[in-house]
Amino acid sequence: MQKIDWKKWSIISFSFAGFWLSCYLLWARLTNHQVFCGNSISCDLVLKSAYSAIAGVPVTFLGLLAYLILLIITLLRGHVVKYHDANIRLATYGISLTGFLYSGYLTYIQIFVLGAMCVWCLISMVLITIIFIMTIHDITEALRPI
Amino acid sequence: MIIMESQTMPRVISIKQVLIITVLSVLIVTVLVILNRPRLTLNVSSEFNYETGVTANGEPYKGSPDAQITMVLYSDFVCVHCGDFTDAIKELSEEFIESGKLRIIFRNYAHYSDESPLAAQAAECALDQGADKFWQYHDLIIENRGIGTRAYSKAQLSAYAVQIGLDTVRFNKGLNSEARAKKIQDDYDKAKKDGITGTPTWFLNGTKYKGAYTETRLRGILNNLLKNRQ
Numbered sequence: 001m002q003k004i005d006w007k008k009w010s011i012i013s014f015s016f017a018g019f020w021l022s023c024y025l026l027w028a029r030l031t032n033h034q035v036f037c038g039n040s041i042s043c044d045l046v047l048k049s050a051y052s053a054i055a056g057v058p059v060t061f062l063g064l065l066a067y068l069i070l071l072i073i074t075l076l077r078g079h080v081v082k083y084h085d086a087n088i089r090l091a092t093y094g095i096s097l098t099g100f101l102y103s104g105y106l107t108y109i110q111i112f113v114l115g116a117m118c119v120w121c122l123i124s125m126v127l128i129t130i131i132f133i134m135t136i137h138d139i140t141e142a143l144r145p146i
Numbered sequence: 147m148i149i150m151e152s153q154t155m156p157r158v159i160s161i162k163q164v165l166i167i168t169v170l171s172v173l174i175v176t177v178l179v180i181l182n183r184p185r186l187t188l189n190v191s192s193e194f195n196y197e198t199g200v201t202a203n204g205e206p207y208k209g210s211p212d213a214q215i216t217m218v219l220y221s222d223f224v225c226v227h228c229g230d231f232t233d234a235i236k237e238l239s240e241e242f243i244e245s246g247k248l249r250i251i252f253r254n255y256a257h258y259s260d261e262s263p264l265a266a267q268a269a270e271c272a273l274d275q276g277a278d279k280f281w282q283y284h285d286l287i288i289e290n291r292g293i294g295t296r297a298y299s300k301a302q303l304s305a306y307a308v309q310i311g312l313d314t315v316r317f318n319k320g321l322n323s324e325a326r327a328k329k330i331q332d333d334y335d336k337a338k339k340d341g342i343t344g345t346p347t348w349f350l351n352g353t354k355y356k357g358a359y360t361e362t363r364l365r366g367i368l369n370n371l372l373k374n375r376q
Contacts, residue, residue, distance in 0.1 A: 045297055049290060054181045062178075086159050090167050097171040105179055113305050116297065142159040 007134045008077055011092065015071040018127045022064035025120055029058055035120060046118035051109050059106070063124060066099045070131065089142050093135040100132040195244045198277040201251060206273050206280040209249030214375055215242075215351055215368060217250045220337055222345040223265035223284075224298060225258040229291045231346045231358035232284075238361060242368055252284070255337045255345050256330055261298035264321075266330045268303040271320035275312050282310045 028035045029047065037043035046052070052059055073088050080088070103125040110117045198208045221228045235250070242248035254269070256262035265287060272283035286306045290297060300321060307317040320326050348355050350371060359367070 045290065051182055054178060059182075090159060090163055093164070094167040094171050097168065098174050101171065101175040102178055105175070113301070139159065139164055143161065143164065 007138060008074055011074045011131050011134050012071060014127045014131050015067045018067035018124055019071055021120060021124055022060050022067055025060040026058060026064060043118040045116040046110055046121060066095055070095055086142060089138050093139050096128060096132040096135045099128040103128050194278060198281055200277050205251050205253055206277045207249055207251040208281055209243045210246040211249060213246055213249040215248045215371055218349040219250055220253050220255040220342050220345055220347040222256055222258040222262050223287050224262045225345045227358040228346045229288050232288045234361040234364055238365055247372060254330060254333045255342050256334055263330045265298045267326050268321055271317045272312060274320060279312060
């Protein structure tokens with residue numbers, strides 16, 4: 001029981017952090033503020049690049065949604081009927097896998113195509129990777145026969 | 147371990163469910179990657195409402211050759227002020243270029259940083275494949291400008307070529323060409339000899355101006371010139 005709580009609250013914390021990070025990036029984009037990037041404008045190059053939106057929708061917004069949904073459904077764990085717990089785990093796995101893969105692709109784009117890295121995107125990559133590893137653990141746990 | 151309720155059986159997650167979710171996720175990511183394919187930024191259109199071409203000296207121009215006002219613009223892709231000036235000109239594009247009143251001839255003066263020559267060389271490689279391609283490429287570099295980053299790295303300059311659909315083999319060959327690099331240097335030397343010391347430096351029907359004027363100020367000057375020529 002304690003084991004589940006520890007993972008659950010880790011996912012909640014990291015999703016929370018990811019959500020606010022995405023909010024910051026989205027706000028900066030919408031208000032045309034330069035994000036804090038030390039002395040470099042590498043961040044701006046990435047965040048305003050041709051890869052920063054999909055069909056007009058900013059990628060940061062998609063990240064915001066993903067983190068928000070992860071946050072909400074993980075908070076619901078333990079407060080819904082037990083058999084929904086399995087669905088939540090699957091959904092969490094699906095979302096974090098999607099986020100993890102897509103973040104990996106964007107990291108590749110930064111390194112090999114844009115030649116510039118945005119530290120905020122890196123942080124998000126780390127967050128979603130940790131969340132993803134936790135969901136793997138959850139899934140393998142849930143796959144074990146009762 | 148999944149806790150069992152006394153009355154409801156907990157749903158066991160099956161490998162099949164996990165596989166379905168995995169495949170679904172991979173599919174979604176694939177779709178997202180495809181949709182995220184690089185395309186031109188909003189301000190760069192592949193169709194121009196004005197003429198583009200190359201002068202007898204091999205310089206790219208945009209606007210009608212019969213335009214009353216000719217601007218000869220010495221510019222550097224890395225120079226911040228050139229970027230600002232380009233933005234100002236863009237705002238006036240419909241009013242003056244599309245209406246046939248202004249023609250802009252572009253000349254490289256690659257002086258601003260050690261990244262400047264390569265960027266200028268890249269733009270010339272785009273020019274090889276058409277004046278309209280040059281202007282698209284020009285707009286793309288300036289749209290994505292950044293200093294002290296790898297915005298002007300060879301990889302990035304090549305990526306822009308991909309974005310606007312250039313023949314990349316041809317483009318990259320030009321980008322690596324020593325002869326091309328020399329031409330950029332020659333252009334620089336000549337401009338320096340002609341008295342150009344910084345960018346943007348621009349001439350309107352022969353009168354020299356220096357610096358990035360704002361849209362408002364530039365509009366005023368252009369309108370004055372047009373009035374005086376009536």
